[in-house]
Amino acid sequence: DVKVTQSSRYLVKRTGEKVFLECVQDMDHENMFWYRQDPGLGLRLIYFSYDVKMKEKGDIPEGYSVSREKKERFSLILESASTNQTSMYLCASSKPGTGRGYTFGSGTRLTVV
Amino acid sequence: AQKITQTQPGMFVQEKEAVTLDCTYDTSDPSYGLFWYKQPSSGEMIFLIYQGSYDQQNATEGRYSLNFQKARKSANLVISASLQGDSAMYFCAMRSNFGNEKLTFGTGTRLTIIP
Numbered sequence: 001d002v003k004v005t006q007s008s009r010y011l012v013k014r015t016g017e018k019v020f021l022e023c024v025q026d027m028d029h030e031n032m033f034w035y036r037q038d039p040g041l042g043l044r045l046i047y048f049s050y051d052v053k054m055k056e057k058g059d060i061p062e063g064y065s066v067s068r069e070k071k072e073r074f075s076l077i078l079e080s081a082s083t084n085q086t087s088m089y090l091c092a093s094s095k096p097g098t099g100r101g102y103t104f105g106s107g108t109r110l111t112v113v
Numbered sequence: 114a115q116k117i118t119q120t121q122p123g124m125f126v127q128e129k130e131a132v133t134l135d136c137t138y139d140t141s142d143p144s145y146g147l148f149w150y151k152q153p154s155s156g157e158m159i160f161l162i163y164q165g166s167y168d169q170q171n172a173t174e175g176r177y178s179l180n181f182q183k184a185r186k187s188a189n190l191v192i193s194a195s196l197q198g199d200s201a202m203y204f205c206a207m208r209s210n211f212g213n214e215k216l217t218f219g220t221g222t223r224l225t226i227i228p
Contacts, residue, residue, distance in 0.1 A: 040122075042221060102216060107156040
């Protein structure tokens, strides 16, 4: 069963900590995405990558960075976590040019205290 | 820029009734795709249905159909004969077929099915 796996389901971190959220897909997809989901705001794109070592900013990149050293892995990094980064983080992947859906991970609920 | 608007934050529907979830969109791109996703309380995003902007017919997938009205820029999701398991958040999303392939999402509608 093909899937996108996010390393942690729940995470609690302290303000100022460096936080790594990991995402791995086994579908050989070129595109990978990081979204954050907040009540009343829907899903907002943080960063995406269309190939190894390639990345582009999404709509809300401030306070985040990403790394994609291997095709299957896309990491989201919070350089210095803040309480306003408490949220649900969703990773997704897709094959370029496909008209169908994207595959999402189960999400990581991050709480920054 | 693309924008998706879902004006119904929450809906309550009796089991076995049909339900329509509204979605309007705004884009200047001539070619694009529209998606609906379901998110149960477990948090996973489940792909439901896709409509291409040049598709002549409305998309259908089992109990789901997409009422696509291009001139009105609307892409409503219709669920026929709703079931308890349909209780979830529903998100409308779109993607331009030019440039990058990011999805732009609406704010979602929480659907609750009443027994």
